[in-house]
Amino acid sequence: MTDSTLITPQSVGSVMRQLLLALIPGVLAYVYFFGYGVLFNMLLASVVAVTSEALILWWRRKPVGFFLRDYSAIVTAVLLALCLPSLAPWWLVTIATLFAIIVGKHLYGGLGQNLFNPAMIGYVVVMISFPQVMTTQWFNASQQSKPGLIDTIIHQTTPHKPKQNPGKPGAHSKIDSITSATPLDKVKSELERGKTLSEIRHPQLFGLLGSSGWEWVNFFFLLGGLWLLYRKLIGWQIPVAMLGTMFLMAGLFYVYDSDNYLPPLFQLFSGGAMLGAFFIATDPVTCAATHRGRLYFGIGVGLFTYIIRTWGGYPDGIAFAVLLMNMATPTLDYYTQSDAFGHKTRKP
Amino acid sequence: MTRLNDKLWDFYGGLRLPGHKEESLTRPIQSLPVPARLTIPLQQHIGVETEPLVKVGDKVLKGQQIATTQASVAAPIHASSSGTVTAIENHPVPHPSGLSAPCIVIDTDGHDQWHDKIKQIRDTHETAAITDIHTITPAALRETIRDAGIVGLGGAAFPTHVKLDNAVEHEIQTLIINAAECEPYITCDNALMRERAPQIIDGIRILQHALQVKHCLLCVEDEVKDTHTALEQALASAQPVPGAEISLLKTPTRYPAGGEKQLIKTVTGKEVPANGLPSDIGVLCHNVGTAYAIYRAVCLGEPLISRIVTVTGQGITRPGNIEALIGTPLTELIDACGGFNPQTTASPLTIGGPMMGFPISRSEIPVTKSSNCLLVGVQTLNTQQHKPYPCIRCGACVDVCPAQLLPQQLYWHSKAREFDKAQDYNLFDCIECGCCAAVCPSHIPLVQYYRFAKDEIWATEKDRQKSERARKRFEFRQARIERQKRELEERRKRKKAALDRKTHAQPDPKKAAIQQAIERVQRKKAEQQVVPKNTEALTAAQQRQIEEAEKRRQKLKRATSTTNPDPES
Numbered sequence: 072m073t074d075s076t077l078i079t080p081q082s083v084g085s086v087m088r089q090l091l092l093a094l095i096p097g098v099l100a101y102v103y104f105f106g107y108g109v110l111f112n113m114l115l116a117s118v119v120a121v122t123s124e125a126l127i128l129w130w131r132r133k134p135v136g137f138f139l140r141d142y143s144a145i146v147t148a149v150l151l152a153l154c155l156p157s158l159a160p161w162w163l164v165t166i167a168t169l170f171a172i173i174v175g176k177h178l179y180g181g182l183g184q185n186l187f188n189p190a191m192i193g194y195v196v197v198m199i200s201f202p203q204v205m206t207t208q209w210f211n212a213s214q215q216s217k218p219g220l221i222d223t224i225i226h227q228t229t230p231h232k233p234k235q236n237p238g239k240p241g242a243h244s245k246i247d248s249i250t251s252a253t254p255l256d257k258v259k260s261e262l263e264r265g266k267t268l269s270e271i272r273h274p275q276l277f278g279l280l281g282s283s284g285w286e287w288v289n290f291f292f293l294l295g296g297l298w299l300l301y302r303k304l305i306g307w308q309i310p311v312a313m314l315g316t317m318f319l320m321a322g323l324f325y326v327y328d329s330d331n332y333l334p335p336l337f338q339l340f341s342g343g344a345m346l347g348a349f350f351i352a353t354d355p356v357t358c359a360a361t362h363r364g365r366l367y368f369g370i371g372v373g374l375f376t377y378i379i380r381t382w383g384g385y386p387d388g389i390a391f392a393v394l395l396m397n398m399a400t401p402t403l404d405y406y407t408q409s410d411a412f413g414h415k416t417r418k419p
Numbered sequence: 420m421t422r423l424n425d426k427l428w429d430f431y432g433g434l435r436l437p438g439h440k441e442e443s444l445t446r447p448i449q450s451l452p453v454p455a456r457l458t459i460p461l462q463q464h465i466g467v468e469t470e471p472l473v474k475v476g477d478k479v480l481k482g483q484q485i486a487t488t489q490a491s492v493a494a495p496i497h498a499s500s501s502g503t504v505t506a507i508e509n510h511p512v513p514h515p516s517g518l519s520a521p522c523i524v525i526d527t528d529g530h531d532q533w534h535d536k537i538k539q540i541r542d543t544h545e546t547a548a549i550t551d552i553h554t555i556t557p558a559a560l561r562e563t564i565r566d567a568g569i570v571g572l573g574g575a576a577f578p579t580h581v582k583l584d585n586a587v588e589h590e591i592q593t594l595i596i597n598a599a600e601c602e603p604y605i606t607c608d609n610a611l612m613r614e615r616a617p618q619i620i621d622g623i624r625i626l627q628h629a630l631q632v633k634h635c636l637l638c639v640e641d642e643v644k645d646t647h648t649a650l651e652q653a654l655a656s657a658q659p660v661p662g663a664e665i666s667l668l669k670t671p672t673r674y675p676a677g678g679e680k681q682l683i684k685t686v687t688g689k690e691v692p693a694n695g696l697p698s699d700i701g702v703l704c705h706n707v708g709t710a711y712a713i714y715r716a717v718c719l720g721e722p723l724i725s726r727i728v729t730v731t732g733q734g735i736t737r738p739g740n741i742e743a744l745i746g747t748p749l750t751e752l753i754d755a756c757g758g759f760n761p762q763t764t765a766s767p768l769t770i771g772g773p774m775m776g777f778p779i780s781r782s783e784i785p786v787t788k789s790s791n792c793l794l795v796g797v798q799t800l801n802t803q804q805h806k807p808y809p810c811i812r813c814g815a816c817v818d819v820c821p822a823q824l825l826p827q828q829l830y831w832h833s834k835a836r837e838f839d840k841a842q843d844y845n846l847f848d849c850i851e852c853g854c855c856a857a858v859c860p861s862h863i864p865l866v867q868y869y870r871f872a873k874d875e876i877w878a879t880e881k882d883r884q885k886s887e888r889a890r891k892r893f894e895f896r897q898a899r900i901e902r903q904k905r906e907l908e909e910r911r912k913r914k915k916a917a918l919d920r921k922t923h924a925q926p927d928p929k930k931a932a933i934q935q936a937i938e939r940v941q942r943k944k945a946e947q948q949v950v951p952k953n954t955e956a957l958t959a960a961q962q963r964q965i966e967e968a969e970k971r972r973q974k975l976k977r978a979t980s981t982t983n984p985d986p987e988s
C-alpha cells in the first residue's frame with residue numbers, strides 16, 4: 072500500500088504510446104486512399120529502428136530493455152515512414168531509418184540529447200541521396216485501381232528501376248505504371264511550366280480543400296493532433312504558430328496573384344502539413360522549450376515550409392524547415408525565458 | 420470586518436493534488452502524556468545555533484530557558500517539561516542529511532512543574548482579556564515573542580522576532596496570516612483553527628498591535644468548509660477592535676498556494692521582488708500556528724514548548740493531530756496513533772508533506788519546532804523508486820513551475836555541474852516545491868539536483884570567503900612584520916640622530932622637526948594600510964561555529980556524494 076498517492080505522472084513510454092494512438096486515424100485514412108504501402112513501410116521502419124537501437128544500446132552498455140520501453144524509437148520510425156513515399160522500395164526505408172536512429176539520435180547521445188529531429192534527419196538524407204525515388208514512388212489517390220497488399224509488397228521488395236528510366240521490361244513490377252509524384256509536386260512543376268492554377272485545377276489533383284486524398288489524411292491527422300492537445304501531451308503554440316504562418320503567407324500571395332499561388336487551405340490540407348504541425352515539429356526533444364520560444368519555432372517552421380514549397384527545389388519543405396529551426400532551438404530557449412517570479416519587480 | 424475588495428489574483432503554475440486531509444481531521448487534537456525523556460536540539464530554527472545555559476545534572480522546570488545565544492537570528496530554547504538534564508550530546512535530529520546534532524536530553528520527573536515566572540503570569544493573566552493588549556508597547560510585545568523562542572511554525576522555522584523587527588523598519592500595510600495549508604496530508608493548522616479559533620484571532624490581534632498594522636488577511640483554502648465555519652464564528656463573536664480589521668479570504672486549493680510568495684500574489688496581486696522580502700511591498704506573512712504560539716506567549720506567558728503535529732498516511736492505524744512537547748520522540752506519536760498499520764508492508768517515514776518532506780530512517784528522532792507532519796507509509800517525491808529516463812525536454816515542468824523557471828534547464832546545468840549557468844537560469848529562485856518533479860514523465864528527481872547545486876554553490880562561496888579571510892590574515896601578518904621592522908629601523912635612526920646631535924654641536928632643529936613629521940606621516944600611512952577588515956575580530960565561539968559548519972558541510976558532502984542522484988551513474 073505504499074503506492075504513490077500524489078499524482079500519477081505520465082511516463083515517457085505512455086506519452087509515446089499515446090502519440091502512436093493519435094496517429095491511428097490519419098494512418099487509416101492514408102491506407103484507404105493510398106493503399107497498403109505505408110503499412111509495410113511503418114512495419115519495416117519499426118523493425119529496423121528497434122533492432123538498430125537495441126544493438127547500439129547494447130554496444131553503449133546501456134540498459135536495452137529499459138530504453139526500448141520508452142517507445143521513442145518506434146515513434147521515430149512511424150513518423151519517418153509516414154513521410155516517405157508509400158511505394159518506396161525497402162532499401163530506401165531501411166537506409167532512412169538507420170540514419171534516423173544511428174546518426175540522428177545515438178551519435179548525439181541517445182534519447183533526449185539529440186539536437187535534430189531524428190525522423191527528419193533520415194528523411195532528408197534519402198531525399199538528397201535519392202531524389203528520383205523520393206519524388207516518384209507515390210500513389211495517386213484518384214487512380215482507379217488501388218494495388219493489393221501482395222502487389223505492393225512485391226513492388227517494394229523487388230529490385231526495379233524508377234519508370235522514368237525505362238530499363239528492361241522484366242525489371243518492372245506492375246505497380247510502376249501507377250506511381251507518380253505527389254499533387255503538391257505536380258502542381259508546382261505545372262506552375263513552373265507557366266500554366267495558371269485554373270488550367271491545372273482538375274480533380275486528379277484538387278479535392279475539396281486540399282489535394283485529392285491528401286486532404287482527408289491531413290484532416291484525420293488534425294483530429295489526432297487535437298486529441299493530443301486535449302490530453303495536454305503537446306502545447307498549442309507550435310501547431311497554431313506553424314499553421315497560422317503558412318495560412319497567412321499563402322493567403323497573402325494568393326490574394327496578390329491567385330493564378331500562380333496556391334490557396335491557403337490547399338496548403339494546409341496538402342502534403343505533410345498536419346502531420347508536421349502536430350506530430351513532427353512538436354517533438355519535445357528538439358523543439359523549443361519555452362512558450363514564447365515555441366511560438367517563434369512554429370512561426371519559423373511555417374515560414375520555411377511555405378518558402379520551400381513555393382520556391383524551393385523540393386516537393387515538401389517541412390523536413391528542411393524543422394531541421395533549420397532545430398538549429399535555432401538553443402538560442403530561442405535562451406532568449407525567450409520569461410521573467411521568473413519576482414523579477415519584474417526586482418530591485419536594481 | 421470584510422475587505423472592500425475581495426478580489427483574488429492568480430499565480431502561475433502549480434498543481435491540483437489529492438488532499439488526503441480528512442483522514443487526520445476525523446478526531447480532535449490529542450494530547451500526549453509527558454514522555455520519560457525529552458531530546459531537545461540546540462538548533463531548531465534558521466540561523467545561529469544556541470548554546471546551553473544548563474549543565475548535565477541540573478534540575479530544570481517547564482518553560483525554563485535552557486539554551487540561547489547573543490546572535491540576533493536565533494531563538495532561545497526552553498525546557499518542555501520539568502526534570503533533570505542527563506546529557507548534552509549529539510543525537511539524530513530531523514534533517515534531510517540524516518546527521519546528528521547537539522541536543523539537551525532531559526529525563527522528566529513527571530510533575531510537569533512550571534517555572535515560577537510563568538506560573539505567576541499564568542496565575543494572574545490566565546483570564547486576562549485581549550482588550551488589554553494596547554497597554555503593552557509594541558516593542559515589549561516583540562521582546563516577549565523573542566524570549567518565548569517563537570519561530571515560523573509553517574515549516575521554515577525562521578525566528579519570528581527577526582521578521583517583526585525587520586518589518587517595523589518598513590511600512591507594512593497588510594499582515595497576511597497564512598492558513599492555506601496546501602501540501603497534501605498536512606492538517607495541523609486546520610485542526611488548530613477548528614478547535615482554537617478564538618485564541619488564533621487573539622494572536623492575530625497581538626501581531627497587529629505589535630506591528631501597528633490595520634489590515635489583516637486571514638487566508639484559508641477554499642475547500643475546508645469546517646475550518647471556515649469555526650473561523651467565521653470566532654470572528655463574529657470576537658470583540659471588535661477599532662482600527663484592526665481581519666478579513667477571511669478563501670484561496671484556491673492548488674499546490675503551492677500556501678507558499679509565501681504565491682499566497683501574497685494571490686491575495687494582493689503583487690509579486691515579491693526576486694531579491695527582496697515581502698516587507699519591500701508592504702506585506703508581512705505569518706503562519707497561523709505562529710499566531711497561536713504568540714497568543715500563548717503573550718497571554719499565558721508560555722514559551723514555545725509544544726506544537727501540533729499531523730501523524731497520517733496509509734501506514735498509520737489511527738491518523739490524527741497530536742499536540743506534542745518539543746523533544747518528544749516520534750515513536751511516542753506513532754504509538755499514540757495506534758502504531759503502524761498492520762496491513763501495510765513497508766512504512767517509510769517522512770517529516771513534512773509528500774512534496775517537500777524528507778525521509779527519515781529512525782523514529783527516535785524528536786519533535787522540533789518545525790515538525791508539522793509525520794507521514795507514515797506514503798511514497799513521496801523524495802522516496803520515489805522509479806528509475807529515471809533522460810529528460811525529453813517535454814516542458815511539462817515549465818508549465819507547472821510556480822517560480823516561472825525552466826526546470827529542465829536547471830536540471831541540465833546542475834547535472835553537468837555548470838553552476839554559473841544554472842544561476843543564469845535563476846536557480847536560487849526555485850522554492851523547491853517539487854511540482855516539476857511530480858509531473859516529469861522521465862521521473863527525474865529534479866529537486867534533488869537543485870538542492871545539490873545550491874549546496875555546491877554555497878560551499879564554494881564559503882570556501883571563497885574562507886580563503887579570502889586567510890589571505891587577509893596573511894597580508895595583515897606581513898604588514899605587521901613590515902611595520903615592526905620599520906619601527907625598529909626608525910628607533911635605530913632616532914638613536915643615531917640623537918647620538919649625532921650630541922656629537923655635532925649644532926644640529927638644525929628645523930630639519931629635524933621636518934624629518935620627524937615626515938616619519939610620523941609615513942608611520943601613520945603604514946598603520947592605516949594594515950587595519951584589519953573585521954575578520955580578525957572573530958570571537959572564539961564564532962570561529963568554532965564556522966569550523967563546525969565547515970565540518971558538517973564536509974560530512975554532508977561525503978554523504979551526498981555517495982547518494983548522487985545521477986541516473987546514468
Ligand code: SF4
Nearest residue numbers: 810812813814816859
Ligand atoms: S518534465 Fe522532465 S522530461 Fe519533461 S522537460 Fe521537464 S525535466 Fe525534462
Ligand code: SF4
Nearest residue numbers: 820849850852853855
Ligand atoms: S521545485 Fe523549483 S523548479 Fe521545480 S517547480 Fe518548484 S520552483 Fe520550479
